[in-house]
Amino acid sequence: MYFVTVAGNALIILVIGSDPCLHTPMYFFLTNLSFVDICFTTNLIPKLLVNHVMGAWTISYRHCLTQMYFLITFAYLDTFLLAAMALDRYVAICNTLQYCTIITPKLCGGLAALVWISSSLISPVHMLLMSRLTFCSSAREISHFYCGAYLLMKIACSDTLVNQCVFLGAVVLFVAPCVLIIISHIHIVAVVLWIPSTSGRCKAFSTCSSHLSVVILFYGTVLGIYIRPPDSFSAQDTVAAITNTVVTPC
Known part of the structure; x- marks a missing residue:
């Protein structure tokens, strides 16, 4: 699935870049999203595969922080780009003449x-x-396959109140684009239902269905993992994390 993710998204970028007819706002944002998805999954999965093959489930502290840094960066890039794509579709369908x-x-x-x-x-x-x-010498085990901010807070020996407050604010900032996406799609559905022809409605819905599917899969797994206190996380969240880091980019 990692190979398919990298190859598929790279092919999207090459096709859009080589075809002048696809040099439009929708495909411009799609190119950015494909590049981010390649980086997002590459930040996590190769290390997982190496650990699995070598049987050495360890990671250095520096590598852990680096992984966390890019995980946060690419996750926010994903959500902001999905919001930008929703804006593009909203204007294209609800304000076609002014697009x-x-x-x-x-x-x-x-x-x-x-x-x-x-x-x-x-x-x-x-x-x-x-x-x-x-971090205490006895608390060096993370029940996950990557380093996340909430996981490091869970095993920290020092006070994490400030970190948890910032983490909560980051979650709110992460969810805000999802609210905008939902609102835009509500308006899109309301406009599409007024289109008289069946073929016109199908064409309008088809331009939004794939985007909305990715949004539901992306936010569904992320919110299921992160909208909880850090102390409540367990190894069962790995399933949702695999879906978010491998299935969604693929």
Whole structure:
């Protein structure tokens, strides 16, 4: 599945880049999403595969923090890009005649830059807060296949109140785009139902169905894992994490 994820998303990028007809806002954001999905799964799965083959389930502290940094960065990139794609579909379906004047190349470039910069600025905050924690020599085992902020907070010996508050704020920021996506799709459905022809309704729904499927799968697994106190996590969350880190990008 890792090979299919990398090959499939790389093929999407190559096809869109080589075909001038696909140089549109929708495919521009799709290219960004495909690249992020390659990076997101590459940050986690190769290490998992190496550990599985070698039978050595260890990771250095520095590698752990690096993995956590890119995990947070690419996760936020995913959610912000999905929101940008929802905005593009909303304007395309609900304001069709004004689409070309609203969704301009300048706006797309600005949104992409905002998404990448904001996601890159969130991760250092978690890194700095995590670096201030101390860990006991007896608490070095993580019941997971990757390093997450909540997992490190769970085994920390020092006070994690500040980390938990920031983590809660990060979860709210992570969920906010999901709310915007839901609102945009409610408006899209309301507009599509007024389209007189059946073929027109099917075409409009088909442009949103794949995007909405990814949103449901992505947020469903993430919220199932993270919308809980850190102390309540267990090894059973690995199943949902595998779905989020392998199945969704694939």
